[in-house]
Amino acid sequence: MQKRYNSFSEELKRVFGCRVQRISVDAGFSCPNLDGTLGTGGCIFCGGKGSGSFGILRGGSVADQVEAGKEVMVRKYKARLFIAYFQAYSNTYAEPERLRKLYDEALQVKDVAGLIVGTRPDCLSSEVLDLLAEYSLKTYFWLEMGLQSPLDRTLELIHRGHDFAAFESSVRKCREKGIRVCAHVILGLPGENRGEMLATAAVLNRMGINGVKIHMLHVMKDTPLEDMYRQGIVRLFDRDEYVGLVCDFLERLRPEISVQRLTGDGGRDFLIAPLWSLNKFEVLNAIDYELERRGSCQGSGLQG
């Protein structure tokens, strides 16, 4: 079925003309929200393991991790090219020379055609931004940055350690330097109503963001969020509610924004709830069918 949104995997096929897979890397970084610079507890959904990095094995050089990932991706998906995805913790939280060494190590592995670097808005000094601008020119490059929510009261509640203004300012600097930014957004954060979650799409449109990763709030083992969930403070979506909300969100999102994720990425061994999110293909199919049923698509709800 033809996607009714600007799917990242389709973009990769268009750009490279073949199957391209991302390989997650843990390069041994930390995060100012964990190492004591801003705090030690981290965001409530992370709990010190590094958001999105549950299940990535630490240890081994960057090159070794990429080589091991390649073997899996070739076997599973017959991928021909790869993008090294610096995913665990804050991957710009170091001196530019160390960053350059690690990024180059990944790019030197055969058939690695680009880089994705995940970070926080407060880990982007002007020297680091200059370095990222250089990689934006010499390779296929995306910077991923956690927004989660544009509401300061939510950012405080989830212990992000930065406010929305910090995110907005970093996106503006990236735009000035030609660095493409993909924002991470979580739908279903405590205390937010449906209208507030959908308003995030308008915020992304206004900022001129290049890409977005959307997922539902999910509860991982050994996180502060797990405690809140067990105390009944946190309510999670059921699948149909989430699918309807994502479709509403996509209809409000500008069509040129690259949609890089629409569901959760919690590994089976670490996920507490919602368990329906483990079946990613079912969720993605349900989103496709709902957009088809509505006769709508990304951006179709925008005026003019």
Ligand code: SF4
């Ligand atoms: S910014 Fe990322 S790594 Fe740091 S505490 Fe939050 S989720 Fe964890």
